[in-house]
Amino acid sequence: MHEMSLAEGVLKIMEESASAERFRRVRRVVLEIGKLSAVEPEAMRFCFEAVMQGSIAEGAALDIVETEGQGWCAQCACHVPLAALYDACPHCGNFPLGVTAGDAMRVIELEVE
Amino acid sequence: MCGICGCNQTLIAGHAARPSGKAVRFRLHKQAPETADAVRLVRIERDILALNNDHAAANRRALAERGIFALNLVSSPGSGKTTLLVKTITALNGALPLAVIEGDQQTENDAVRIRAAGAPALQINTGRGCHLDAKMVGQALEQMKLQDDSLLLIENVGNLVCPASFDLGEAHKVVILSVTEGEDKPLKYPDMFRAASLMLLNKCDLLPYVEFDADLAISYARRINPALQVMRISATSGAGMQAWLDWIKEGSSQAASA
DSSP states (O other), X not given: OTHHHHHHHHHHHHHHHHHHHTOSOEXXXXXXXXXXXXXXXXXXXXXXXXXXTTSTTTTOEEEEEEEOOEEEETTTTEEEEOSSTTOOOTTTOOOOOEEEESOOXXXXXXXXX | OOTTTOOOXXXXXXXXXXXXXXXXXXXXXXXXXXXXXXXXXXXXXEETTHHHHHHHHHHHHHHHHTTOEEEEEEEOTTSSHHHHHHHHHHHHTTSSXXXXXXXXXXXXXXXXXXXXXXXXXXEEEOTTOSSOOHHHHHHHHHHSOOOXXXXXXXXOOSOSXXXXXXXXXXXXXXXXXXXXXXXXXXXXXXXXXXHOSEEEXXXXXXXXXXXXOHHHHHHHHHHHOTTOEEEEOOTTTOTTHHHHHHHHHHHHHHHHHO
8 A cells, every 4th residue: 555655645745845934834735746656545535534643733634636538548648647557549449649737746835834 | 900811911901791791901921923824725646655765766866877787676485586596696696796685674684694695694683674775775875885787686675566566777676476476466466466577487397296377376476467587497496597587687688888
């Protein structure tokens, strides 16, 4: 379950931001998790709560914005929705499709005090 | 003295009305003004893996400066990674200086096997962790006395999911799939096959005894990653191993001359 390491990564990013932006507590965290990013949102929630205990973000709310996967079909020269990395183009049946969106995992925004 | 806590801090005096309407005098310590900062939003927009990626970039620079060719070997548990390493070390027979980093959740067993094959090995136990990360590898690099222009083989924790996301600073990820597994593993665990440069289809000596369609497995893997190189090998019988050894030597000499 690499969500544990990812949650630790989120905490590190928040701690760095806390010194730069001068805040003491994080009340809410907004994460972007792409549907092709190999991160399970429920596992992330579980790990987030565990990792944040005793930190500047203990008890913080977690908002996860899930972004849809998108691929580029070179044959049709167009973007197509992509639910899985092995999906074929819905128009021509061609694969592989280059992933153009939905594989990111990012800390977007913090609500702090 | 403060009427609430008995302290002798700066006191303020005043009158307060009781419900009866009768005013009473009080002396209380001065309360600090409400200090709760205003709630505000901070825009971050940072990759969650940014810190790992920073460590990986540092590892990559350190390896490149010394001409070291590093491979990150990934697979499910039981695909034959350690046997492959032992056979690779034996077959190279000192032609290339090399060292091994072994990643497992527990035990020193794999490092012991590698040392018995004649190569220095450092075991990293990840405990509850299901993958190696770049910081662990960076610390290992500081501890190990690697030779310039050598080969570094990193055997990741047996896991087809998590190691895909964690760059260690390697030149290539090499994914090992064995014919005793399901041929649809590239579809089930696509991230790893997407991240790898080379797939070793191992235990090919067992193909006559198992229901495994090698061509289908390879086509599934290339559906995810069309640039994926594939070699059919058997670490146990030695079949196909020469191509793998040549690939290592080629990469290693390129890294050394870069």
